[in-house]
Amino acid sequence: MQLFVKLVLAHLIGDFMLQPTKWVIHKEANKAASKFLYLHVLVHFILYMLFLWDFQKWWIALFLSMGHLIIDMAKLYVTPLFKNKSIPFFLDQILHILTIYVFVYFTNLHEQTMALFQGLDWPLVLAIVFVTTPSAIIMGKLLEGMSNQINTDHKSLPNAGTYIGIIERLFVLTFIIIGRWEAIGLLITAKSVFRFNDLKESNSRKLTEYILIGTLVSFGLAILTGLLYISHI
Template sequence: MILFTKLFLAHLIGDFLLQPLRWVVHKESRKAKSKYLYLHILVHFLVTMLLLWDLTYWRTVLVIVVTHYFIDLAKLYTTPLFKIKSIPFFIDQFLHVLVLYACSYYGGVLQQTASWFQTLDWGLVTAIVFVGFPSAIIMGKLLDGMSAQIEFDHKSLPNAGKYIGIIERLFVLVFIILGRWDAIGLLITAKSVFRFNDLKEGNSRKLTEYILIGTLLSFGLAIVTGLIYMGYR
């Protein structure tokens, strides 16, 4: 585990802390001809070797930096094919971490993965998944009749309300697991403050009631989920 942690830390330092924006821009424009691509790979090699501080790992580090080069190169050439530019970024990061994982547990990847799955808290995983998109869909169905009666005359980011709800329910779930019920009250207060201007400008009783019902329903689903998890843990 310590090997993977060091490799992952080296990746974070090399890919984020020691990679200026001008390097990224230059790589995107020049691709394989960019000198910063190779400088970036060199930085990864040096940082990884420094953190490991063991020359016997040089082959492992060599495999990591070579695969890092080809993954980065593939991202540079395939990014224009994606409408959502964040997708190749996350694919790129996933592949890098996958390589680090494989190198850390070389010879025992399947056994380590099986062991990890066996020790996983599946009740917690289920709770996290439920307060995410499933809860958002359930709320949408329950509030569908009410939302048809509300006139939204203000512009908003697409699906912003849904993602805000998912994040707030995740926070509530975490607070329940930690036993911090006071933090849930603080979260409700903070959301009320941010929503105050919308309600004031909208001057609509229906909108106010709709937001209140949605907020209470969202927090309620998260609280019930958290209590069920804590009861059967």
């Protein structure tokens, strides 16, 4: 586990902290012909060596660096095919971490993977999944009749309300699990402050009531999920 953590740390430093925007732009424009692509891989090789701190393990650093080069090069050519550029970005990071994982646990990959899955807290996984998209859809169904009566003449980011709801429910679930109920009150207060100007400018009682009901339902679902989880423990 320690080797895996060290190599992932080296990867994160190399990919996010030691890769200037200038390099990224140059790589996207020139792809395999970009000198910064190979300089980026060299940085990873050096970082892997530093974190391994054993010259005799140079082959580990070389193998992972070559794997990094192949994945990055594939990403440069595949990215233009995606309308949503975040998809190849996350796929790229998943492949990098997966490569490190497979390499570190190659001799007992199946046993390690099975142990990892068997060690998961599945009720917690269920709780986390439920308070995300499933809860958002349930809320949409519950408030469907009310939402049809609200005039949405204000500009808003696409699906911003859904994402805000998911994040706030994850926070509430976390606070309940760690026993910090007072933090939920702070979260409600913070949301009320941010929403105050919108409600004041709209001067709509229906919108105010709709947001209040939506907030209470959202927090209620998260609290109920949290209580069910901790009662299971």
